[in-house]
Amino acid sequence: MQHLNMGAVMENPRRQRMGRDEFRQWAEQQEGARYERVDGEPVAMAPERAIHARIKARVWQALDRTLRDHGGDCEALPDGMTVEIDADTDYEPDAVVNCGPPIPDDAVAATNPVIVVEVLSPGTKGVDTGAKLDGYFRVPGIVHYLIVLTARRGVIHHRRAHDGGIDTRILSSGKIELDPPGIAIDIDEIYGR
Structure with a gap:
């Protein structure tokens, strides 16, 4: 956003x-x-442009479909759910995957976010690639941070490594492997074929 x-x-x-x-x-x-x-x-x-809304919806749909097919205790939630970074900062990613016990119906925050997604727009580039990158990885349970491009086809996949560092891959085709929770989503599904 x-x-x-x-x-x-x-x-x-x-x-x-x-x-x-x-x-x-x-x-x-x-x-x-x-x-x-x-x-x-x-x-x-700010209000979203149509391209942002379309891509955001497709990312959530891909995560939701894949998680339902996979089974398990994770669910994909569209934008509107809060990720609490620290005592002073709360972000609303464009999609989030929460794992563990189901979030109560009246909750406004993801209780155990594992995957967060931000769809990049011209006005958010600096925040999404800087402050939010730092912030999301301060949340211990977050393993994957996906930054989905709108100006061209591509996803920047930041993944928490076993040694505590962050591994980054930039993908424009194929599948994005997200383990945990042990799923993969296809970039074609995000951008349409």
């Missing part, structure tokens, strides 16, 4: 720090706009 200048969005143009509960209560009152919380401050998410 693209981030907007909060001064143009909030009634009070002065930025304000919020705790997680305060932010969630405030965000529920904001009609027609979505926000992430970064360093304790709300950051508006």
